[in-house]
Amino acid sequence: MNDNRLHDTEQICFSGAGSMAESIVRGLIHKGVAKPAQIIMHNRSNLERLEYLSGEYGVRTASQDAEKEKDLQEASVIVLAMKPKDAAEALRALGTKLNGNPLIVSVIAGLSISTIQALLGIALPIARTMPNTSSSIGLGATGISLSAEVNAEQQQTVMSMFEAVGQVSVIPEAQMDILTGVSGSGPAYIYYMMEAMIAAGIEGGLSAEHARELTVQTVLGAAVMMKETGEDPAKLRKDITSPNGSTQAALEVLDAHHFTAGVKAAVHRCAERSREMGEAVRAALS
Incomplete structure (x- = not known):
């Protein structure tokens, strides 16, 4: 058994189902970090895309608003993988729907931790990440910056997620731009x-x-x-x-x-x- 595997009760919900989200999901399942049943994927309206992901990886998808809201409330990890232009509306809505203290993982370029928390309206634990395209074949290089609210267990979770698609470097958020320039x-x-x-x-x-x-x-x-x-x-x-x-x-x-x-x-x-x-x-x- 993979020592970095998520506990069976944990759920990862992807808000956005593009190529980077798919790369992470593929790595999570291939490396045994999570079972398909623990992964949920949402997007705005592309049902064909969701059907493909469900058929290819065995993950659960949702298209109805009530079902999406329930998924978000029950998730221990929420991955923000939507387009930057959709982020403001999505995050403002998300902040009103969450229960507990889920880990928010962002793969949205340019969106700072403070901006994410401001849009959510609550200081939730945030992991800001910058993967590169080689993550799609499991050879990525990902920079991760963590907010002060992220606990040790949540840090291990996000590390395991991105180690499933390559190498990970935890850096101060101020270094995220130069990391973007390098990797x-x-x-x-x-x-x-x-x-x-x-x-x-x-x-x-x-x-x-x-x-x-x-x-x-x-x-x-x-x-x-x-x-x-x-x-x-x-x-x-x-x-x-x-x-x-x-x-x-x-x-x-x-x-x-x-x-x-x-x-x-x-x-x-x-x-x-x-x-x-x-x-x-x-x-x-x-």
């Missing part, structure tokens, strides 16, 4: 570089298939090498860079194009934009 949007930077590597391979005469396969395996191998050896990336880079060799020649071109400075600037701009979006969300919800 939240990070997969896009890697894909962007992979696009360029594939294009260069094709320009050099490789077939599109070979260029793709070689690029994917190279990135995968480099990531696993760093993870399994625990070595600093600078050391791994130096280990394969012979003086005056082809790798050094390639790195000199990247340096000439300010590669390191460009990547760092991209991460910081992403963090800055995350802050800007957070402010816009707060302004729109006030």
Whole structure:
């Protein structure tokens, strides 16, 4: 039995049933953190989507308002997975329906703990999270910030939930924007570089298939090498860079194009934009 499994009496209710919610549900069931019967999924009106999720994972769904309200009142964990534009109305309504002290888990980008509590109208325990898209295959990186109201048992619950879809880092909320710059949007930077590597391979005469396969395996191998050896990336880079060799020649071109400075600037701009979006969300919800 999974030591991190939720107690049989606990219920997780997802308010929103999009791709991230589905990724978490898949991980919860696959890793044995929760049974399908312990998971409930709601959305605003897409019954076809709910039917798919129920058939695929065996979870319970609800579409009627009375049934939804009962689910929310009985849930020990409520996952906010709706679109940001729907958050204000949903949270204001939610705050009037809750009983007890459920853990509120938010996967809504830009929505701060204080804003969530203000919209709910009550200082419930909040876990603000920032997963990335690799969570969909169980290799995600998730940042979690906890409100002061979260107790030890609730912290373990949210850790178990997101460990089911990858690696978890608990951070102060003030660091959530830079985490977004590093891991939240990070997969896009890697894909962007992979696009360029594939294009260069094709320009050099490789077939599109070979260029793709070689690029994917190279990135995968480099990531696993760093993870399994625990070595600093600078050391791994130096280990394969012979003086005056082809790798050094390639790195000199990247340096000439300010590669390191460009990547760092991209991460910081992403963090800055995350802050800007957070402010816009707060302004729109006030």
